[in-house]
Amino acid sequence: MEIPTLQAVTVEILVDxxxxxxxxxxxxxxxxVIPGRLKKPLLAAxxxxxxxxxxxxxxxxxxxxxxxxxxxxxxxxxEALEHDVxxxxxxxxxxxxxxxxxxxxxxxxxxxxxxIPVYLHKEVFLPKILITPRGRIGPWVLELDQLVAAGVELxxxxxxxxxxxxxxxxxxxxxxxxxxxxxxxxxxxxxxQEEQDLFPDEQALVAVVEGRGLVVIxxxxxxxxxxxxxxxxxxxxxxxxxxxxxxxxxxxGGDELIKHTIQGLKELDPELIMAGHCTGFRALTKLAVAxxxxxxxxxxxxxxxxxxx
Ligand SMILES: [Fe+2]
Ligand SMILES: [Fe+2]
Numbered sequence: 682m683e684i685p686t687l688q689a690v691t692v693e694i695l696v697d698x699x700x701x702x703x704x705x706x707x708x709x710x711x712x713x714v715i716p717g718r719l720k721k722p723l724l725a726a727x728x729x730x731x732x733x734x735x736x737x738x739x740x741x742x743x744x745x746x747x748x749x750x751x752x753x754x755x756x757x758x759x760e761a762l763e764h765d766v767x768x769x770x771x772x773x774x775x776x777x778x779x780x781x782x783x784x785x786x787x788x789x790x791x792x793x794x795x796x797i798p799v800y801l802h803k804e805v806f807l808p809k810i811l812i813t814p815r816g817r818i819g820p821w822v823l824e825l826d827q828l829v830a831a832g833v834e835l836x837x838x839x840x841x842x843x844x845x846x847x848x849x850x851x852x853x854x855x856x857x858x859x860x861x862x863x864x865x866x867x868x869x870x871x872x873x874q875e876e877q878d879l880f881p882d883e884q885a886l887v888a889v890v891e892g893r894g895l896v897v898i899x900x901x902x903x904x905x906x907x908x909x910x911x912x913x914x915x916x917x918x919x920x921x922x923x924x925x926x927x928x929x930x931x932x933x934g935g936d937e938l939i940k941h942t943i944q945g946l947k948e949l950d951p952e953l954i955m956a957g958h959c960t961g962f963r964a965l966t967k968l969a970v971a972x973x974x975x976x977x978x979x980x981x982x983x984x985x986x987x988x989x990x
Contacts, residue, residue: 682841682916684849689736689988690888690896692926695758696730696749697957699980707977710953714762714982721761723981726754728780729900729928729958732764733773735847735888742845746773746886747900748785755784756791758981766791771798771845772833775900775927776883777805779821789831799833800844802852804882810868810875820870839881841916848888853881854904855912860941861905864933880904885927887913891989893952894921901928901959907945922951923987926979932961939964943971955979 700723706713714723728750735742749755759766766788775781782805789797808820828835836842840852867878880903888896897913899906906929914920925946931939946954946968954972956965957979968976 682849684843684887684889684917685737685847686889686891687735687737687847687989688739688891689986690890691734691987692898692985693732693734693762694957694979694981694983695732695762696724696726696728696754697979697981698725698727699957699978700725700982701978701980704978704980709988710986711955711977712984712986713980719761719982720763721757723761724754724757725981726750728754728783729775730755730784731898732769733886733898735845737847742771742847743769744771744773744844744848744886745769745788746898747775747781748772748783748788750780750783752784752787755788762982767793769797771800773844773850773886774799774801774805775886776802776880776903777807777809777823778901781900782823786827786831789833796832796834798836798845799828800836800838800842800850802882802884803837803839807882808870809878810870812866812868844886848886849913849916850886851884851909851912851916854884854909855915856904856908857911858905858907858941858945860938861908863903867903885909885913887917889917889919890923890987893923893987893989895919896924896987897922899927899929901930903930905942907942907949910949922949924953924955924985925949925951926955926985928958929956929960929964931964939967943967947971951975953977953985955985
């Protein structure tokens with residue numbers, strides 16, 4: 682599938698699970714915030730929101746990918762990082778879990794001006810359930826009616842979908858690895874019947890940067906981050922991988938999954954891996970050991986820049 686080659690992609694982490702003042706910057710690649718210089722303190726929370734800026738021949742498009750777990754961290758951090766809701770051109774939802782859409786309706790309500798394009802998979806609206814050692818949680822439902830009532834320009838997809846004609850949403854991820862299996866603790870309801878959630882609704886946001894290759898951004902990466910990157914390679918025909926980022930949801934899958942995923946990521950040979958959110962501390966530590974030179978923990982306020990050339 683043909684997608685435009687961009688001059689640069691910047692991802693600013695608006696909401697994520699982590700903040701660590703000692704995580705280093707890398708000049709021109711990763712810029713961490715200096716807390717004392719912020720307008721107000723940043724909040725870390727179990728949720729995800731990225732501000733993705735695409736540069737196509739100097740024209741900038743800003744995408745909000747996911748909307749955190751609640752309005753509080755989203756609006757606090759937008760203000761701390763001096764962003765306005767009206768500077769955002771489109772919204773992308775990675776999948777239908779509430780830690781990714783908890784601030785969505787409040788975000789839409791605060792905007793002024795015309796309808797904003799919202800891109801999501803058709804199946805994000807199905808009720809989601811989680812089985813935990815402490816019992817069942819959910820169902821959570823993202824209401825389609827509420828989204829329609831918010832007056833958005835809705836783009837529902839199942840297969841690959843262009844976002845603002847510049848980036849690609851993968852649609853349902855084709856799974857090709859034998860070690861990335863959805864966990865049985867995730868459930869959903871289809872026509873009133875409960876079943877294991879295989880996450881057909883989860884998709885990666887993919888961009889191609891001139892001379893650098895793929896940028897692949899996942900939400901929770903429930904279908905497996907290696908599957909997601911391989912599918913992005915297949916869809917775009919671009920093999921070189923510049924940046925892989927997102928929550929990787931690895932620790933709950935156990936040490937074998939972590940080991941195989943690290944091997945899979947090594948074979949993909951990205952320039953930088955930036956993981957956070959639901960990756961889990963144990964998996965983050967193993968990734969840090971496995972990739973001493975090109976792994977970083979994603980923290981709120983961090984800006985990752987992939988510049989072509
Ligand atoms: Fe998540
Ligand atoms: Fe999730």
